[in-house]
Amino acid sequence: MKLSEIVKTLNLEICCGNCEVDVRYGCVGDLLSEVMAHAKSDSIWVTVQSHVNIIAVSVITGIRAIVLCNAHSFSNETIEKAKAEGVCLLRTDKSPFEIVGRLYGMGIEP
Secondary structure, rough: OOOOHHHHHOOOOOEOOOOEEEEEEEEOOOOHHHHHHHHHOOOEEEEEOOOOHHHHHHHOOOEEEEEEEEOOOOOOHHHHHHHOOOOEEEEEEOHHHHHHHHHHHHOOOO
C-alpha cells in the first residue's frame, strides 16, 4: 500500500519525507532494541519516541516511515537526519493504540 494512502486515510501530518513509497508491514513500540529486533523492511513504525536515534533504527531495519503519536513533536535535529536518510516522519494527536488498530484494519501486516 502506498504510504500516501495511509497518510490521507488516517489524516496524518507530514513532517518530512516521500510518501509515495510502499509500506507492507507495521510495528509499534518505544524500546529501540525491540524495534530493531522485530521490525521488517518496508514497515511503518508507530511510537511516542522522537529522539534522533529513531532514524538510525529506521535505516538499519528498512522502516519507511515513523508515526509519532499523542501530539508529540520531532526535534529539528531528528527531522534533518530523517531528510538526509530518506525516512518519512509523520505525526498525529491520536494514540498508538488507535493508529495501530486502524493500520491493521487497512491490511497492514504485523
